[in-house]
Structure formats: structure tokens, C-alpha cells
Amino acid sequence: MVPNGPQTDDGLVQLLTPTGQRTAHPDYDPRIAHLGADGLRALYRDMVLVRRFDNEATSLQRQGELALYAQCLGQEAAQIGSGRALAPQDQVFPSYREHGVAYTRGVDLADVLRLFRGIDHGGWDPTAYGFHLYTLVIGSHTLHATGYAMGLQRDGAVGTGDPARDSAVVTYFGDGSTSQGDVNEALVFAAVNNAPVVFFCQNNQWAISEPTSRQSRVPLADRGLGFGIPSVRVDGNDVLATYAVTAEALERARSGGGPTFIEAFTFRMGAHTTSDDPSRYRSAAEEEYWRQRDPIDRLRLYLEDCGELPQDYVDALAAEGDALGERIRTAVRAMGRPSAASMFEHVYATPHSVVESERQWFESYEASFLDAGQSREGSHR
Structure with missing residues (x-):
């Protein structure tokens, strides 16, 4: 790790150490x-x-039940932490890996x-959930989130002093997204309009196969500062610190204090997805380093040390995880398999001549294989 570089862990807000020890922080302990x-x-x-769901979904993809899957493991x-800091009236604009946030908003996994x-x-x-659809176009949803936040301002849903009315927006994106033009444009609009939006960057160290060091010379939170947006770096494997930092940022946004940039260092x-092979671009030693900083183990160690994780609770949770896994497997297999031609549906809100012509060509192309097969079958008779 280079001092003051993008992968340094200096300056992270942390309330739980990797070994589960509680650390005091005067600003965030009250949160x-x-x-x-x-x-x-x-x-x-x-x-x-959420981890049980994540592992189950990965297995389903390996079994051919899903076309692709993006893990949130780690x-x-x-x-x-960030999802549980949200209020019911807040709005979330995710990318495509925010399964844990979806869970906190009540979306059926x-x-x-x-x-x-x-x-x-x-x-x-x-x-219904205040949780918008996944976005696969990298970074584009940060503009949607900023625009929605500006709309909340104009609707008078910010800074009223009514905790049931004042609202904020959170948008999630990865470290690689910070290199996208859309994200930088969203930061400009949010800053100059004082929009009630929290930019939550999950810096998971790898933009597909490129390390953060190929994205920036400095910590990613500094990019927010460059736009005049208050920014904070938090230990993203510390659920308590993440909760506290996000709660503060949301409070600022709802009260009319404007945007915040959070870099969750995780x-x-x-x-990257189930079509990726990370062993080609990162080492086993790096993975082991982070395995020792596992977010679930960290909180487990703390609870055990406090005597607040009895065995009957652990056993009940394991059974709940098994039931969730079974439900996910059953639900996915009951969905059926979409036809290949369904890719042409809902591309636009209204009929589109180009899409329609492409659909007709594709259906004709598929049918040609069937016709050829029938001809061959007939020749053997």
C-alpha cells in the first residue's frame, strides 16, 4: 500500500477492528x-x-439455472450497514451488486x-420499495439519483424538519465507476445544486480486472472533495462504522445540507461476475489478507466476546439460512426459461421499427435451424 495512495487504509473510520475489538470514536459512537x-x-x-443467498445464487449459475451472477461476497x-441506516421514504439507485441493500429494503431476494x-x-x-432497478450501464444511474434528489428539493421534501417527510437519495457504485463521465457529471450537478444525495462508492479494489491504483493516484474519497462535496472514508468491512457514517450523511442530506461522498473501503x-476468473489478475496472498478481515467474522467475534451470541441463536440462524437457500432454489427453478426472442421485448416503451425488424430476422434465423433439422430427418426416412 502506497502512503496517501488509493489503496491505503489510513484515515478510515473504524468502530470494530478485524479481530472484533470495539474502538471508540467520539463523532460516530453516538450514531x-x-x-x-x-x-x-x-x-x-x-x-x-445475504451471504447464504449470494452463495446459493452462485451455485445456481454454475448449475445452469442463471445466465450470469454478480456476487457481493465480502x-x-x-x-x-448503509442499508439499515435508510429511512422508509429514502430512495436507492443501485448498480447490479447491491443484493444486501435490496434485502434491507424488503425486496424478495x-x-x-x-x-x-x-x-x-x-x-x-x-x-413500492424505494429501491430502483439494477443498472448495468456503469455509472449512469448516479445521474438518475442526482436528478431524483433535485426533484425532492423542488417538491419540498428536504429540510422541513419533519422526520417523516424529509428524504434523501443514495446511489451505489464501484471504484471503477469513478472513472466514468456520468459519475463526474452527477457530482457536478449534486454539488452546485446542493442535492440531497449520498454517493456511496464501494471500493472493492478491483474494477473488473483493474486495481484501484489504475483508477486514481489518491484515495477515491478525494474525488468528492474535488467537487466541493464533503467526503469520508470508512472501513467497509465494519458494519457498525458503515452504519454510523451513512446515518450521518443521510441526516445531512435530509436536513438540506447537501451531498456526501462515502468511500467504503472493502x-x-x-x-466480478461468474464469467470472470480473478486468479488471472490477483494473488492468493491478497485474497487471504482480506479473508482475515471478513465482515461477518468481525461482528461474530465481537458478539461472542460480549457473550451476546448464544448457541441457540446460531443454530436457529443456520436453519433460517437453510430454509432461505431451499426457497431460492425452488423459486428460481419455477421461473421457467425465457425464449431467446424475449430479448427484443421492452427495449423501448413504444413499438420501434428497428427493434421489430431485428426481432423478425432473429425469429426467421432460429426457424431456419428447425427447418434444416426437419429436412435432414425426412431424408433418413
């Missing part, structure tokens, strides 16, 4: 004081169940896999 043992166990449960603390099975473009109602333990 988690209300959690108590039940609240901490709830965060632990969230992370365990990023559970960043997602659960089975519906998340409709996209990866090719059934539809989303699988849930964004209005690590993608899995592949």
Missing part, C-alpha cells in the same frame, strides 16, 4: 449507541442470510434473480 445487543444480532443475521457490511435468469429487466416495483472476495 450506534441505540443498537444494543438485539440490534447488533440483527445486523449479524442480515449479513449471514461486501456484506458495506451494504447492510428471489426477485433479484429474475434479471440474472433473463426473465425480465428487474423483478420488483421500485416505487474487497470483492468473489469474481
Whole structure:
């Protein structure tokens, strides 16, 4: 790690060490004081169940039940901590790896896999959950989030002093997205309009196969400062710190204080997607380094040390995870398989002549294989 470089862990807000020791922080301790043992166990449960879902989905893809899958393995603390800091009226604009945040918003995790099975473009109602559809176009959704936040301003839903009305927007993106023009344009608009939006960068160290050092010379949070946006770096494998930092940023946004840039310093333990092979661009030693900083183990060690993780709770959670895995497998296999021609549906809101002509060509092309097969079959008779 280069001092002051993009991969340094200097200056991270941290409330739990990798070995599960509680560290004091005068600014952020009050943000988690209300959690108590039940609240901490709830965060632990969230992370365990999301990881079980994540592993189940990966297995389903390997079995041919999903076309593709993007893991969030290792990023559970960043997602659960930030997601649980949200208020019901807040809005989330995710990329395509925010399964943990989806879970905190009440989205059925089975519906998340409709996209990866090719059934539809989303699988849930964004209005019902305050959680918008996954975005695969890198960084484009940060502009949508900023525009929505500016709309909240104009609707008078910011800075009223009414905690049930004041709202904020959070948009999630990765370290590689910070190199995209859309993200930088969103930062410009958010800054000059004082928009109530939190830019939550999950710096998982790898933009597909490029390290963060190929994206920036300095910590990514400094990019927010360059636009005049208050910025903070947080240990993204510390669910307590992530919760506290996000709660502060959301409070600022809702009260009319404008945007915040959060860099959650974490690590993608899995592949970029199931079509990726990370062993080609990163070492086993690097993976082991981060394995020792596992977000779930960190909170587990703390709870065990406090005597707040009884065995009956652990056993019940394991059974709940097994039930979730079974439900996910059953739900995915019951979805059926989409036809290849369904890719031409819902491309535009209204009929489009070019898409229609391409659909007709594709259906004719597919039918030609069937016709050829029938001809060959007939020649053998």
C-alpha cells in the first residue's frame, strides 16, 4: 500500500477492528449507541442470510439455472450497514451488486434473480420499495439519483424538519465507476445544486480486472472533495462504522445540507461476475489478507466476546439460512426459461421499427435451424 495512495487504509473510520475489538470514536459512537445487543444480532443475521443467498445464487449459475451472477461476497457490511441506516421514504439507485441493500429494503431476494435468469429487466416495483432497478450501464444511474434528489428539493421534501417527510437519495457504485463521465457529471450537478444525495462508492479494489491504483493516484474519497462535496472514508468491512457514517450523511442530506461522498473501503472476495476468473489478475496472498478481515467474522467475534451470541441463536440462524437457500432454489427453478426472442421485448416503451425488424430476422434465423433439422430427418426416412 502506497502512503496517501488509493489503496491505503489510513484515515478510515473504524468502530470494530478485524479481530472484533470495539474502538471508540467520539463523532460516530453516538450514531450506534441505540443498537444494543438485539440490534447488533440483527445486523449479524442480515449479513449471514445475504451471504447464504449470494452463495446459493452462485451455485445456481454454475448449475445452469442463471445466465450470469454478480456476487457481493465480502461486501456484506458495506451494504447492510448503509442499508439499515435508510429511512422508509429514502430512495436507492443501485448498480447490479447491491443484493444486501435490496434485502434491507424488503425486496424478495428471489426477485433479484429474475434479471440474472433473463426473465425480465428487474423483478420488483421500485416505487413500492424505494429501491430502483439494477443498472448495468456503469455509472449512469448516479445521474438518475442526482436528478431524483433535485426533484425532492423542488417538491419540498428536504429540510422541513419533519422526520417523516424529509428524504434523501443514495446511489451505489464501484471504484471503477469513478472513472466514468456520468459519475463526474452527477457530482457536478449534486454539488452546485446542493442535492440531497449520498454517493456511496464501494471500493472493492478491483474494477473488473483493474486495481484501484489504475483508477486514481489518491484515495477515491478525494474525488468528492474535488467537487466541493464533503467526503469520508470508512472501513467497509465494519458494519457498525458503515452504519454510523451513512446515518450521518443521510441526516445531512435530509436536513438540506447537501451531498456526501462515502468511500467504503472493502474487497470483492468473489469474481466480478461468474464469467470472470480473478486468479488471472490477483494473488492468493491478497485474497487471504482480506479473508482475515471478513465482515461477518468481525461482528461474530465481537458478539461472542460480549457473550451476546448464544448457541441457540446460531443454530436457529443456520436453519433460517437453510430454509432461505431451499426457497431460492425452488423459486428460481419455477421461473421457467425465457425464449431467446424475449430479448427484443421492452427495449423501448413504444413499438420501434428497428427493434421489430431485428426481432423478425432473429425469429426467421432460429426457424431456419428447425427447418434444416426437419429436412435432414425426412431424408433418413
